[in-house]
Amino acid sequence: MPVINMPKLSDTMTEGTLVRWLKKEGDTVAAGDILAEVETDKATMEMESFDDGVLKETYVKEGGKVGVGQKIALILGDGESADAPAADKPADKAKADAPAPKAGSAPAAAAPAAAAAPASTGRIKASPLAKKIAAERSVSLDGVTGSGPGGRVVAKDVPAADSAPRAGSAPAAAAPAPIKLEKTGGEETRIELSGMRRVIAERLLASKTQIPHFYLSVEVDAAPLMRLRKEVNAANEAAEQPKITVNDFVLLAVARAAQQCPKVNAAWGGDHVMQYGSVNISVAIAVEDGLVTPVIRNAQDLSLREISSAVKDLASRARNKKLKPEEYAGGTITVSNLGSYGIEQFYAIVNPPQAAILAVGAIVKKPVVNAKGELAVGERMNISLSGDHRVVDGAVGAEYITALRKLVENPALMLF
């Protein structure tokens, strides 16, 4: 008598929205059939049945949000009965139907005081000991996979101090009772948090409050890169090949520079630093209601063309929410480029557990003093690095950004 629980479809998933049931109560189900579509913090995914039988009951309505591990349906095989689960069905239904109170909710007319409570992200099933140890280490059990019976987080699953987002101090301090929103008198629209928005909020809050950030910035001469890009794209156009973007060049340079200066291609592991042999670039891609950071793996081995087509593919699938969870995992350094929005310079928030993120601005024409001491029209681009100072020191960050600058200013060097 399999009870189907909300599966954990990504590392950071704590709850899922049941977008659509593809089977309805009473339908016959075979293993491999798609039961429903579930929206996680990252993507909408199909949920497959691992059992044969009849879909006896569903406990979540379409659009309902359910914590990972909570019951969503019951499939009965031949001759099985549903006594136990049926008994607690009403409670579960009520739970799934009732929208969880949201943080920062607009004080809509009848909202009781309780609605101002912090958003619940689904209960984490952990042993008392695991919870105690997590509190002692100030680590969060959010997203920790439990190895105990029924997926319970037990003591040995608790992450080492500092390797996971902190639970106690920072979020508690940074997210006290939500600020009560004033009525503006004008039109207001209450937007419920999507899974993605909540994860962005939690992870970036944790990063900015727990990682000692430092920032380095350089203005690089982008003229040689622009000349090369013009040549390359003229050739591409003639051959009816897709164009190479400025960002493709930047990604290539980021990968090559990371090979030259591997100390930035690393992560904080609590009691150690992990330095990575391959450069897996997380590329920040804006999507509706948020952003995702899919990964270009082994970018150090890829050609400009390969990087370019990888980014195009990831971006288009990200916008259609078709990326698989594994495509978000395993990044070692992140690049965020807001140049296409005309942003000249910005500083990004480190994407934990990675040690560095690069923020790339627009290429702008501006007066510069050239090597001969003359005023000239330059094409300039700002690149900044935000580093986790526990892993990367200023001098190491400077070495890296110097290597990156050299490659961008002398793109021919990337041939090697």
Next chain:
Amino acid sequence: MALIEYRDALNQAFAEEIERDPNVYLIGEEVAEYDGAYKVTRGLWRKYGDKRVMDAPISEAGFIGMAIGSSMLGLRPVIELMFWSFCTVAYDQIINNAGCVRYMSGGLINCPIVIRGPANGGTNVGATHSHTPENWLANIPGLKVVSAATAYDAKGLMKTAIRDNDPVMFMENTLLYGEKGEVPEEEYTIPLGKADIKRAGSDITFIGHGRAALTALEAANRLADEKGIQAEVIDLRSIRPLDEEAILASVTKTHRVVLVDENKPFCGVSAQIATLIQEKIFDELDAPIRRVCTIDAPAIYSPSIEKLQLPTADRIIEKALGIL
């Protein structure tokens, strides 16, 4: 050290205490001329005579009540119940008279008695002869409850029980009377309220009393041999007073516990231990507390099924693996 049977260890305790203290006497059905239904008192009547070892009629209320009265006047009776199951016919004497007299008399009257006998299932003697009343009795403030699993403990605990100034309910086991164990030649006593760590371990704790402690030990040894899992086994020995310190220290060390109990589960001794653990060291638990009890039904008369009704090593292992 001599290897002697559990029943003979008790016999030695009686003989030594009869010789040590002229106020000590034994009373019960068939304890004198017949040497006791289980030969626990073998030879004592012949050696010490009618005044120290006396047969009683089949009237628990009568002879237990009389013995309690004698204790209030200074004697130290050791009262045998042929089965602890029969304590129910002397419940008023045991609970209201023995259990409450010190409190009711403002501490003026003590009741230094021992009531003893087998309190176990598993011998095909039917539901009315197979009760394990240690939880019923431990529920009464004023009574002490002791349960011995080995010959060594039987002797050491019995001597302490006889010397104790409060009524001590001493649980024995017909399945253990013939079990041999090492007992020192020299005199010794075992304090009440002191558990025995029968096996040290770091992965999980098994806690039991009486024969259940031995079943737990068997399960622990098998887990070590078959799975390399090191279970710590604690024999409570005394249920009231209870060695809370030993229980809490072990579970604090292993973070997991299976309670093994020949009591029925409902309001059984193990239910009390479970409460103790979660109240005092909730944060040390890495898994839910599990219990292996006698299956909740009157003692089953079919011998083959009755065997399975009591806790078995298989059931303990299964529960343990479920939380490891």
